[in-house]
Amino acid sequence: MRQRQAIALLALVGLFVALYLWLYKIGIIGTLQCGVGACEQVQTSRYADLFGVPVAFYGVVGYAVLLTVALLGLRPRLLAERRVTLALAALATVGVVVSLYLTYLELFVIHAICRWCVGSAVIVTAIWVVALSAVRRSM
């Protein structure tokens, strides 16, 4: 239960990070609070869109799905359901792989770092670690 709560909480924070980047991409938010880093350079690069949709939007959807599954998994009749644990681990694995690829693009192709993207990568990695530990416990 603790793991699902942690995943829900992390997914909620990740959801807002992705939402922030997406709202910037569609012009609702004017400038990114970036501090050290080059968020605008990353967010306006050609890698910030995939199939005509901002990458941040995929993040919003991904975190929303993780949050929903984690919250559903907290319902009493699903608490012992192993499939929820496996679904969370699978979703988090997809998130980590995508984040790894995006971080690679930042470091070696765009040559700029967006701290919000790094934040999202850290969050999804934390979700992945928690989800894997839940899988191990369920075995």
Add this chain to the structure above:
Amino acid sequence: MKGFYYLLGVVAIGSGVALWYEAQRPAGTAPAGSPTPVAATDGFRGFTLGSDTARVEVTEYSDLECPFCAQFATVQMPVIREQLIATGRVRWRFRDFPLPGHQYSRYAALVAQCAGEQGRFWEMHDQLFFHHQWAQTGKNPRGLFRSFARDAGLDLAKYDACVDAQRYAGRIQASVEEGTALGVNGTPTFFINGRRYQGRSTSDAFKAAVDSLTKSRK
């Protein structure tokens, strides 16, 4: 369990408020608010489309943030380009006339000029007009314009240097002063062969005006 949902609610509300605040926050370095260097005109007469030998020249004073200009550019202009400009009958000249009431129109004019420096003024013109939702949000469009610049095929390093230096602010101011001297007080305003055009802003009306001018010269 109750404590967990309480914590989740606090995080959700806190993050939501922070996002809302960010969306309301005026842009820190609003490009439109930057001081404009006084008209250091380089004799620039505006970007043109069409044949240099066309007998009719239409000069358009336009504001890239103006909704009527956007409507004209997206609805009427494609037909005018096809029927009058591509056929060599008309040369179209674009002059900047950013209206003072529009927060980002001068900045938009600046980025279009910087695109023009790389030979892609009309591509940027189309990006700005065909994705005109930026003019309705009231938010700093700096990042969005950079995306437009990329889509228009610009070298972004050169674009950034040009925009940050406000390289063509003088040209824009000179264009405004020229328009004001000609009596322009709204956008879009058109002149056909130097005479103010008072007709409707439709492709049919322009075609009729051009037809009558070319017939009278035959």
